[in-house]
Structure formats: C-alpha cells, structure tokens
Amino acid sequence: MQYSHSVEKANVYAAQAFEQIHELGLAPTPEIYELWYVYYSEINPEVIRAIDILVTNNQTITEERCRELHHRFLSEGRESERVREAGDRIHETIKGVTGAVTNVKSATSQYNMTLNDAKEKLSGDMSKETMERVLKDVMSDTENMMGQNKILEEQLTKSSAVMQELRRDLEMVRKEALTDGLTSLANRKAFDAEIERIAAEAKANGTTFSLIMMDIDHFKSFNDNFGHQVGDQVLRLVAMTLTEGVKGRDLPARYGGEEFAIIFPDTPLQGALKVGDILRKAVAGKEVINRANGEKLGRITLSGGVAEFVNGESVEDLIARADAALYTAKHNGRNQIAAAPAPRKRSST
Known part of the structure; x- marks a missing residue:
C-alpha cells in the first residue's frame, strides 16, 4: 500500500497508532503498526469497518487478530x-x-x-x-x-x-x-500503471491527455456525523456517478480515502473541465439516504482540479498540478472544478 500523507499528518496518525497499540498492550510490530496507522488515516474503509465491528461487539483485539486483519486487508501477498x-x-x-x-x-x-x-x-x-x-x-x-x-x-x-x-x-x-474493494473502481495500483502508460503513449505520438483529481467536500464531518457505513455508501455513490459519467478509454479510479482521479486520454483541458463539471453537478444533484432507516442525510458535493499533460513533464508533476488546482477549488468555496495553469517552462541557461 502506498501512502502520500504530509509529514504533519503522518506524525499525527503515527502517534495515534502507537498510543492505541500501547493501550491494547500489543507489541508494536510493523504489521500491527501499519494496521493501526491505516485505521487512523482512514485510507482503507474495510480496515475501519472490521475494527469498528470488533469494538462494537466488545471483542478483545489481540496480536493474532491484528495479524489476521493485516493479512486479510493489507498483505500484498x-x-x-x-x-x-x-x-x-x-x-x-x-x-x-x-x-x-x-x-x-x-x-x-x-x-x-x-x-x-x-x-x-x-x-x-x-x-x-x-x-x-x-x-x-x-x-x-x-x-x-x-x-x-x-x-x-x-x-x-x-x-x-x-x-x-x-x-x-x-x-x-x-x-x-487492480480493483478497489469498496467502490469497484480501478485502485491506486491500476491508476499508477495506466497514467504511466498513457503518458508514454502521449510522448511517443505527440498527443495529449488530461487528469482530474476530485475530492468529496467535508467528507470527514459527514463520516463522523453519520458513521462509516454511511460514509462507505457515499463513496460508492460517487464511484457509481463517475463510472456512469465517463466513456470510452476514460479511467475513473479511487486515488485514496475520499479522493478520486479520472484519466482522459486524447482529451484537452477544456474537454476534461466540461466533463468534470457535469460529474460535479450529477453528484450534487443526488440526495444521500440512509439505507438502514430511510433518513434523508442531505447532499454531498465534489471539488476538482484539472491539468492537461504537457510533453516533457513527469507524471508526478502532472498529478501535483491537478492537486494544486483541486486545493484552489477548495479554497475558493468548494463544489467547483478549477483548471491548473500550464507548467512554467524551464530556462535553458
């Protein structure tokens, strides 16, 4: 599993993980530490659900049980x-x-x-x-x-x-x-492989493609207020909307947590912006209903950032530009799609 947290966030999650391990009287082995780091960073809903069920049912969380959970949800083997x-x-x-x-x-x-x-x-x-x-x-x-x-x-x-x-x-x-277990979208591994392939294809053929990074607005608050099961329902709702709204070779993927990404092959910036805004409106137009009791929980919105690939830039730089545009959309009030400016040309001196 790949992690892309800032140093500040990683330190917070690490401290929470170690504190929990200490309270449970467990040995801080790499497997157990990773399990609790993943739990507190909320990047794997399946881990959260499994642990929450144990806690709700007053089950004792032992080292053996932690190893079983790690093997079931996190082991690459x-x-x-x-x-x-x-x-x-x-x-x-x-x-x-x-x-x-x-x-x-x-x-x-x-x-x-x-x-x-x-x-x-x-x-x-x-x-x-x-x-x-x-x-x-x-x-x-x-x-x-x-x-x-x-x-x-x-x-x-x-x-x-x-x-x-x-x-x-x-x-x-x-x-x-290559599939995310919760949303059935392409997972991070599939996304990484596909964007590298599309970038290589664009460089070889002199074509372009665009990338949109999208994030569910205020998802953590929604999750905290209504619980992880409803949060999972929201993630699946967004995933279904993205899947229904793209076509052809477009690849929607779950990038991590509540963040999604869509690769648009052979698509310029304006085309991706248009599709991104259609998807944003489609999500905002759907009301979330608690399946357990039929209660209406309101609507959710998406913010997004779009960047068009420029021949010569790395995939990492492209993702960083799309992410920066996403944060611009968040900063400007959320529920909108922002375009990333073209990268600065490097001086030849």
Missing part, C-alpha cells in the same frame, strides 16, 4: 499466494501430461519393435503356432498402445479444462489486484 496455488496446479497438470506422454512414447517404441519383429517373422516360413504367437503379440501391444493413447487423450482433455479454469482464476486475481 494475498494475490501472490493465489498465484502460487495456481502455479502448483499448473505444475501438477503438466506433470500428469508428461507422465502420460512418456507412457505413450514407451508403448509406441514397444509397438514398433513388435511390428518389426512380426514383419521379419512373417516374411519367412513359419508354423501355425508361431504365426498365432506373432499375431497374439501384435494384438496385445496394439491394445496396450490404444489404452495408453486413451489415457493420454483423457489427460489432455482434463488438462485443457484445468488450464481454462486456471486462466479464469488468474484473470480474476489480476482484476481483483
């Missing part, structure tokens, strides 16, 4: 473990096919020897008994050969089914690794 399991199954499948092929090769070799021997014997004079024995050997080896071929055919059919299943499993693992 979850996908690797499933890939290893798939690798083991592939190995066993190949082993089975190899064994069947080896048996067929052995049977084929024996069959050829039997046929050559029969050919030599049949070319000369032989008794009826000898001929019957030769034919019996040929028939026996023929049956063995047919049996081994049938085993190989069955093994190949089974292997084909297993490989198709594994291909689906691995595709699911890949998709899960």
Whole structure:
C-alpha cells in the first residue's frame, strides 16, 4: 500500500497508532503498526469497518487478530499466494501430461519393435503356432498402445479444462489486484500503471491527455456525523456517478480515502473541465439516504482540479498540478472544478 500523507499528518496518525497499540498492550510490530496507522488515516474503509465491528461487539483485539486483519486487508501477498496455488496446479497438470506422454512414447517404441519383429517373422516360413504367437503379440501391444493413447487423450482433455479454469482464476486475481474493494473502481495500483502508460503513449505520438483529481467536500464531518457505513455508501455513490459519467478509454479510479482521479486520454483541458463539471453537478444533484432507516442525510458535493499533460513533464508533476488546482477549488468555496495553469517552462541557461 502506498501512502502520500504530509509529514504533519503522518506524525499525527503515527502517534495515534502507537498510543492505541500501547493501550491494547500489543507489541508494536510493523504489521500491527501499519494496521493501526491505516485505521487512523482512514485510507482503507474495510480496515475501519472490521475494527469498528470488533469494538462494537466488545471483542478483545489481540496480536493474532491484528495479524489476521493485516493479512486479510493489507498483505500484498494475498494475490501472490493465489498465484502460487495456481502455479502448483499448473505444475501438477503438466506433470500428469508428461507422465502420460512418456507412457505413450514407451508403448509406441514397444509397438514398433513388435511390428518389426512380426514383419521379419512373417516374411519367412513359419508354423501355425508361431504365426498365432506373432499375431497374439501384435494384438496385445496394439491394445496396450490404444489404452495408453486413451489415457493420454483423457489427460489432455482434463488438462485443457484445468488450464481454462486456471486462466479464469488468474484473470480474476489480476482484476481483483487492480480493483478497489469498496467502490469497484480501478485502485491506486491500476491508476499508477495506466497514467504511466498513457503518458508514454502521449510522448511517443505527440498527443495529449488530461487528469482530474476530485475530492468529496467535508467528507470527514459527514463520516463522523453519520458513521462509516454511511460514509462507505457515499463513496460508492460517487464511484457509481463517475463510472456512469465517463466513456470510452476514460479511467475513473479511487486515488485514496475520499479522493478520486479520472484519466482522459486524447482529451484537452477544456474537454476534461466540461466533463468534470457535469460529474460535479450529477453528484450534487443526488440526495444521500440512509439505507438502514430511510433518513434523508442531505447532499454531498465534489471539488476538482484539472491539468492537461504537457510533453516533457513527469507524471508526478502532472498529478501535483491537478492537486494544486483541486486545493484552489477548495479554497475558493468548494463544489467547483478549477483548471491548473500550464507548467512554467524551464530556462535553458
């Protein structure tokens, strides 16, 4: 998991994490520390929900339970473990096919020897008994050969089914690794990979693209007032609105916490600004209703910053410009989309 907090915020979250670990009497291992840092920084709603459920149910939070939560929600080895399991199954499948092929090769070799021997014997004079024995050997080896071929055919059919299943499993693992579990949007890992790819494509082809960074206004207060479950509902609502409002190659992603990002390939600044404002209005037009009791909780708004890629700048600089525009929108009253100015040209001196 990647963290992008300022030094001040990171210090606050770290202090809260260590204080909680101390109060619970836990060992401050890296796994346990990360779990509580993530909890207080509120960057993983699944962690928050799991811990809050334990607290609500008066469950004892032990080191073992913390390790289980870390493995379930934060361990990067979850996908690797499933890939290893798939690798083991592939190995066993190949082993089975190899064994069947080896048996067929052995049977084929024996069959050829039997046929050559029969050919030599049949070319000369032989008794009826000898001929019957030769034919019996040929028939026996023929049956063995047919049996081994049938085993190989069955093994190949089974292997084909297993490989198709594994291909689906691995595709699911890949998709899960690139998808945010709460909102079903592309996650930060997918976003990072896609923006690097789009930037490389733009540099190579001399094209452009735009990026919008969006943030839910006053989300923390909304979360504190109505609880994390309603907060999760809000995040899913925004995610659904973004998904419905983009098209083609546009990629909406959950950047972290209540911040979202959308990559607009082959789209200039004004085009991205227009779409961003449409999305902002769409979110502002939806009233949040508590699904548990039907209570109307009001409306939420988004602020956003848009930056157009300029050939020669880094992806990091592009994101920083879009973020700066986002903070400009926040500073100017929220519920608006601001455009980032073009980057300053570096002097050639």
